[in-house]
Amino acid sequence: MALKDEIKTKALTGGFQLFGVSDITKLEEVEFPQGRGLALPSEIMPEAKSLIIMGMVIWDEGMNAAISTPGTGDFSGGEAEYYNLYYETVETRAWRLAQWLWEDKGIKAIPTHSLHVKVAAYFAGLGFIGHNTQVITPEYGPRVRWVAMLTTAEIEPDKPFTRNLCAEQPLCQKESVCVKACPYNAIIPGPSQGVPPGEKVNYDKCVVSHELEKNIDPKWEKKIRRITERGFMECTICNLACPYGKTVDEKVIPAKRGIV
Template identity: 85%
Template sequence: MDLKEEIKSKAMEKGFQLFGVSDIKKLEDIDFPAGRGLEQPSEIMDDAKSLIVMGMVIWDEGMNAAISTPGTGDFSGGEAEYYNLYYETVETRAWRLANWLWEEKGVKAIPTHSVHVKVAAYLAGLGFIGHNTQVITPEYGPRVRWIALLTTLELTPDQPFPRDLCAEQPLCQKESLCVKACPYSAIIPGPSQGVTPGEKVIYDKCVVSHELEKDINNKWEKHIRRITERGFMECTICNLACPYGKTVDEEVVPRKRGLD
């Protein structure tokens, strides 16, 4: 087993289901939306030579729990504090892999959410950026949360994902189901490719953006899944509508719950 395959195997042991290596040089030149706390790989780790991308399947909606203080900031560390279960979970698992790389291989590695992870996943051959701007994977649709791992190792990049899964999907030929499902028409119809980063989803129309408000208007409240006064289940309406994600309901969930 070569080192790349060994790292992949260890990542699976740590709880990830998807693994790939992006072309770090290509990701360095990718445009990304402003105000989202994103950075180039070199800004995070200047001696990084490779970027690993790992995905964890969201098989239970409880994994989308989030807590925020009231404020007007965004999700990148603005005025509001923001805590998200899946962010914490994938980062913790990635740090376990980083520690293994250091202890067993003497290799430096740093997990991060701050690079454009969706593009990194596409470059790593793991999925297609769909009409709702989420990474659509053949295995699990968009029901995956991602983390990048920058490392000083030189690993061979995988090839970018070659298929347009949205164009291939028979149920989305007339109108994309993710676009149709959004109760506020926040998603602009059509492919994400060719649209200015950050403009494919109208941020102010997205339910998630209003969870940070102090006094949430009833217009948004009816689609917010509240756990506590400031705890929410993030809106996943467009993700749940994607036909590619149905395998999670049909295969992964029964197995995880001991029902298969």
């Protein structure tokens, strides 16, 4: 079995549902929003020759649980006390894969969230970057969380995604469903392509940016799904509204819960 196929099989049996390989040279040239803790592949692992991207389907909203101290600020990492279940889950699974690569193949690999994983998923042919800036996949819509893995192995990259899923969607012909769904009008209407990085969504209008504040204005509080005093479910209103994600409700969730 070819190395790429072997790694893919290991990833899919290890808890991921989507797997692809991005063109690492293209990602070196991609602009990304500042202040989000993102970096180029060469800044994280200079000796990397390939970039693997893997996606885990979010079939239960509980997987979006997060806990933070007041006033954490943003999601760019560092020493801030911010804990997110899906980040921890996909990264742990990716580290298991990296360990297997090292122990069984003698290949170095480093999982990371610090790359522009959305663009990496697009380059790997896994989905289209939709109007809410999330990766829309044909199988699961935007209900996927991603992790990248840089490796010294030379793996042939996949072809970029070619379909415009938003343009194809009949329910989004007049106005995108995700744009209409946002209660704070945080998403600027229209395609994400051609918009400067970080400007497609007005971050200050997004409820996610206010979940970490110490004294939260009631305007934002009413849309925050609290589970403890400093624990909450991240806002996923635009993701849940996406028509492509409905297959998760109709097929994935019932199967996971043993209904069908």
